[in-house]
Amino acid sequence: MKKNWWRWALVLLWFVVISLFSSQTREESGRLSGGITVWIVEHITPNWKSLEEIVKENLLQTWRFIIRKGAHMAEFAVLGMLLFNAWAGVRRRALSRCALLSMMCSFLGAVLDEAHQAFVPERGPLLSDVFIDFAGAVLGILFVWLVVWIFQKYRKRKETHAFS
Numbered sequence: 593m594k595k596n597w598w599r600w601a602l603v604l605l606w607f608v609v610i611s612l613f614s615s616q617t618r619e620e621s622g623r624l625s626g627g628i629t630v631w632i633v634e635h636i637t638p639n640w641k642s643l644e645e646i647v648k649e650n651l652l653q654t655w656r657f658i659i660r661k662g663a664h665m666a667e668f669a670v671l672g673m674l675l676f677n678a679w680a681g682v683r684r685r686a687l688s689r690c691a692l693l694s695m696m697c698s699f700l701g702a703v704l705d706e707a708h709q710a711f712v713p714e715r716g717p718l719l720s721d722v723f724i725d726f727a728g729a730v731l732g733i734l735f736v737w738l739v740v741w742i743f744q745k746y747r748k749r750k751e752t753h754a755f756s
Contacts, residue, residue: 596681603674607701610667614705618714625663629656664721665728672698672732680740691737698729 616624633655634640640648675694679685685693702725706717 596678599674599678599681603671603678606671606674610671610701610705611708613667614708614715615712616715617712621715625656625660629659632659661724664724665731668698668702668725668728669732669735671701672729673736675729676733676736687737687740691733694733695726695730698733699726702726702729 613621629652633651637643637651643651672694675697676690679690679693680687699722702722705725706719706722709715710717
């Protein structure tokens with residue numbers, strides 16, 4: 593366990609990053625995601641400059657929602673991956689147990705993150721965000737689980753062929 597302390601340090605560090613994002617006021621958060629959204633939409637929308645303002649605003653509003661919720665999922669996907677890595681470093685655990693423990697911790701983290709937002713000016717907790725965060729964590733955990741599983745199968749296959 594002592595040699596794996598850095599895995600848990602990364603989890604803690606990422607919780608701090610999530611907390612910092614959650615500590616932003618609605619205006620600060622909107623300014624950050626709004627700037628990113630405008631840049632993306634301008635670059636992916638053909639004839640952006642010739643569109644009517646109402647069409648531009650509707651596109652921006654739709655994409656702003658997608659990008660904000662996608663950012664929630666991405667934050668927690670990273671958390672899920674880090675948690676999986678940390679649990680995998682605690683003795684030898686089955687992948688399914690690492691995944692389950694990671695999911696439980698991620699869900700708790702999502703709940704705590706939304707509860708934290710209840711104390712941030714102009715922000716508030718949303719049950720839907722808990723589930724969006726958790727979905728992101730599950731996707732991250734499943735991704736790492738799949739990569740580790742493939743690597744283990746490849747290594748086992750390679751070892752089997754080395755002795756034949």
